[in-house]
Amino acid sequence: MKDTCMTANPATPARAHDRPMLELVNLRKSFGNKTVLHGVDLKVPAGQVVSIIGASGSGKSTLLRCVNHLETPDAGSAVLIDGQRIGGPDPARVSRRDLRRRRVEIGMVFQHFNLFPNMTALENVMEAPLAHRRGTRAEIRDMAAGLLDRVGLADRMDHHPGKLSGGQQQRVAIARALAMTPKLMLFDEVTSALDPELVDDVLQVMRQLAEEGMTMLVVTHEMAFAEDVGDRVIFMADGAIHEDGTPAEVLRNPQQARTRSFLGRAMRAR
Amino acid sequence: MNFDPTLIENALPSLLYGVRTTIWLFLAIMGLCTPLALLVALARVSRVRGLRRAAATYVNVIRALPLLVILYFTFYGLPSLGVFVSPFTAALVGLTVVTTAYLAEDLRSGLMAVPRGQFEAADALGLPTWRFVWRVLVPQALPVMCGPYFTRAIVTVKATSIASLVAVSELTAQSMAKVTETYRSVEFLAFAAVVYLLLTSLMAILQSRVQRRVTLP
Amino acid sequence: MDFDLSIWAVRGPYILQGLWLTLALVAGVLAISTPLALAVGLALEARSRWLRAPATVLSWMVRGVPPLIILFIAYYVLPIVLDLRLESLTAAIAGFVVYNTFILGEVVSAGLRAVPKGQHEAIAAAGLPMTRSLRRIVLPQAMPSIIPPYVSYSMDMVKGTALAGAIGVTELVTRANQAIVATNRPFEILLGVAIIYGVIDAMLIAVQMWSERRWDHQGHVSP
Ligand SMILES: Nc1ncnc2c1ncn2[C@@H]1O[C@H](COP(=O)(O)OP(=O)(O)OP(=O)(O)O)[C@@H](O)[C@H]1O
Ligand SMILES: [Mg+2]
Numbered sequence: 001m002k003d004t005c006m007t008a009n010p011a012t013p014a015r016a017h018d019r020p021m022l023e024l025v026n027l028r029k030s031f032g033n034k035t036v037l038h039g040v041d042l043k044v045p046a047g048q049v050v051s052i053i054g055a056s057g058s059g060k061s062t063l064l065r066c067v068n069h070l071e072t073p074d075a076g077s078a079v080l081i082d083g084q085r086i087g088g089p090d091p092a093r094v095s096r097r098d099l100r101r102r103r104v105e106i107g108m109v110f111q112h113f114n115l116f117p118n119m120t121a122l123e124n125v126m127e128a129p130l131a132h133r134r135g136t137r138a139e140i141r142d143m144a145a146g147l148l149d150r151v152g153l154a155d156r157m158d159h160h161p162g163k164l165s166g167g168q169q170q171r172v173a174i175a176r177a178l179a180m181t182p183k184l185m186l187f188d189e190v191t192s193a194l195d196p197e198l199v200d201d202v203l204q205v206m207r208q209l210a211e212e213g214m215t216m217l218v219v220t221h222e223m224a225f226a227e228d229v230g231d232r233v234i235f236m237a238d239g240a241i242h243e244d245g246t247p248a249e250v251l252r253n254p255q256q257a258r259t260r261s262f263l264g265r266a267m268r269a270r
Numbered sequence: 271m272n273f274d275p276t277l278i279e280n281a282l283p284s285l286l287y288g289v290r291t292t293i294w295l296f297l298a299i300m301g302l303c304t305p306l307a308l309l310v311a312l313a314r315v316s317r318v319r320g321l322r323r324a325a326a327t328y329v330n331v332i333r334a335l336p337l338l339v340i341l342y343f344t345f346y347g348l349p350s351l352g353v354f355v356s357p358f359t360a361a362l363v364g365l366t367v368v369t370t371a372y373l374a375e376d377l378r379s380g381l382m383a384v385p386r387g388q389f390e391a392a393d394a395l396g397l398p399t400w401r402f403v404w405r406v407l408v409p410q411a412l413p414v415m416c417g418p419y420f421t422r423a424i425v426t427v428k429a430t431s432i433a434s435l436v437a438v439s440e441l442t443a444q445s446m447a448k449v450t451e452t453y454r455s456v457e458f459l460a461f462a463a464v465v466y467l468l469l470t471s472l473m474a475i476l477q478s479r480v481q482r483r484v485t486l487p
Numbered sequence: 488m489d490f491d492l493s494i495w496a497v498r499g500p501y502i503l504q505g506l507w508l509t510l511a512l513v514a515g516v517l518a519i520s521t522p523l524a525l526a527v528g529l530a531l532e533a534r535s536r537w538l539r540a541p542a543t544v545l546s547w548m549v550r551g552v553p554p555l556i557i558l559f560i561a562y563y564v565l566p567i568v569l570d571l572r573l574e575s576l577t578a579a580i581a582g583f584v585v586y587n588t589f590i591l592g593e594v595v596s597a598g599l600r601a602v603p604k605g606q607h608e609a610i611a612a613a614g615l616p617m618t619r620s621l622r623r624i625v626l627p628q629a630m631p632s633i634i635p636p637y638v639s640y641s642m643d644m645v646k647g648t649a650l651a652g653a654i655g656v657t658e659l660v661t662r663a664n665q666a667i668v669a670t671n672r673p674f675e676i677l678l679g680v681a682i683i684y685g686v687i688d689a690m691l692i693a694v695q696m697w698s699e700r701r702w703d704h705q706g707h708v709s710p
Pocket of ligand 1 (some may be wrong): 031058061067
């Protein structure tokens with residue numbers, strides 16, 4: 001599998017620094033006897049926005065979830081985050097401390113928001129900083145309110161998730177992930193569960209985040225977003241990276257037949 | 271068949287003593303088993319396999335046995351281990367051990383009703399386990415747990431009557447003592463039945479009250 | 488503490504004879520109370536208020552009182568009301584039948600409520616005869632939600648029969664109690680009894696799993 005995959009030169013966009021923010025080496029994962037990731041190598045420089053595309057079941061979510069250890073990889077779990085290695089050679093034996101550090105330095109946003117329904121928007125955002133004692137309650141409150149303001153929800157802070165639209169909930173979820181000041185943000189199809197008219201508000205927040213220099217791994221079906229905002233596009237199939245390059249290269253001029261057929265279908269579906 | 275209310279009137283002090291004992295026994299059981307059952311239920315859904323196994327074994331073994339057998343264990347067994355306790359305490363221990371096992375299963379179904387995404391979100395935020403439990407898991411499981419909790423309380427009210435078989439002077443025992451003493455059964459059994467019915471109905475009313483109040487915003 | 492299971496050699500046969508009484512009690516009570524529970528369940532869900540009201544009140548009363556009290560009533564009061572002598576075993580069966588009928592009656596009524604409203608409307612719209620549609624349409628659809636709690640309450644029943652000792656039925660646990668008093672060896676005797684109940688429980692769990700699978704295939708209508 002892996003040998004058929006083309007390793008294009010990683011894109012070198014204008015914004016990217018040389019400092020690598022994330023490095024995965026030979027990441028493997030299987031469920032039972034079904035191998036979902038066949039040894040993925042990935043290096044992401046700081047500030048880069050990487051869009052991950054690919055057919056359903058190709059392992060995009062699993063890749064993201066392995067990065068912050070929501071799934072325990074079978075091998076290659078040692079990630080390099082911002083120049084610091086977290087985790088040892090045996091993925092199953094990550095120390096509590098490393099796990100915590102990894103979760104704190106990496107923020108994640110889910111397709112179905114997964115906000116805590118028993119807390120208000122503000123409480124959702126404050127929860128993790130409070131748990132990690134990132135300051136006094138008042139400081140954390142101000143910080144959380146500031147984040148909600150940034151995602152355009154200053155007037156919805158005291159609403160419970162049940163009272164918010166999908167797009168608003170997703171923006172709260174982004175604010176919640178940002179509250180721990182992560183160095184890397186993971187987005188897993190964050191607009192897929194939204195009504196079409198709500199998608200733009202969320203994408204706008206992500207665009208703003210990208211412009212501020214956040215390093216982002218974005219699994220998405222929004223080709224326009226990948227093209228406009230992304231620095232780099234990765235096409236996954238059968239648990240491996242099949243094509244990797246700038247949006248122009250991968251989306252406009254794909255080298256692989258599989259990428260072409262996928263893109264053909266994806267464009268038609270729009 | 272005739273019914274002589276003066277019999278009850280004359281026996282009232284001793285019957286009311288039984289009622290008080292029943293209520294105390296019930297309150298003590300629920301007070302003890304509520305936190306214990308929550309811990310066992312959490313152990314049942316824990317990520318630590320050993321904890322999961324131990325809790326499951328406890329719950330399944332206890333639930334396979336008649337309550338009376340467990341009450342005999344504490345009633346006869348504790349003294350023969352050199353632990354001399356009153357029948358009330360022996361019954362309290364036995365009933366708590368049993369109710370905890372059943373209640374843990376009731377509460378577990380509430381915990382399992384909390385969507386997986388909540389666990390994942392907490393993981394992704396790096397929330398410490400206990401903070402997650404108290405701030406996210408339990409508050410969300412509470413509305414689902416309420417119904418089964420009160421149903422279990424009603425079962426427990428009724429179960430306290432079995433303590434009469436291990437020498438606890440609660441309602442059933444006091445009533446039966448009067449039956450033996452006076453050779454009149456109708457009056458005293460009716461009294462006991464009515465008091466139990468009142469207690470269980472009270473629980474049922476509480477149940478519907480509380481259930482109406484605990485819904486997520 | 489010394490632990491000596493050899494007393495089972497002496498006391499075992501006597502205790503084990505109680506097991507037959509236990510099983511006979513369970514079988515008798517279930518055989519009688521199952522059809523009665525069906526009737527109660529139907530009455531609880533009946534359209535006629537004259538059926539529903541008495542069934543609801545009786546159910547509330549019976550389920551609100553400990554089974555032990557119901558046994559005592561069956562043993563002490565029932566003979567006075569009926570003006571005849573009742574054996575312990577007969578009284579125990581009567582008491583458990585009453586209790587079980589209403590417990591299982593609620594299970595049946597919940598199962599009936601689980602059948603989608605549309606089915607009842609379809610039956611009414613087609614003008615199908617009542618009993619036939621109950622037997623052929625409603626009950627088969629209610630079965631998947633009736634069977635699991637039915638089996639689980641039957642397990643409770645097996646354990647609950649231990650109470651019959653209180654009115655003089657010398658079933659398993661009562662005989663064990665006699666043996667404890669005679670030998671002062673609670674642990675050995677209770678452990679043996681616990682193992683017996685463990686085996687019965689395991690067998691009933693097997694029945695439960697089998698029945699759930701069976702009814703899932705045949706009764707359940709997938710959407
Ligand atoms: N917990 C799991 N247990 C077993 N198999 C799993 C599990 N999670 C994912 N898989 C399998 O791994 C494969 C990759 O799944 P993954 O969710 O990563 O795909 P994806 O690319 O994100 O797809 P989609 O676009 O549908 O979200 C799929 O075949 C899926 O069935
Ligand atoms: Mg996915």
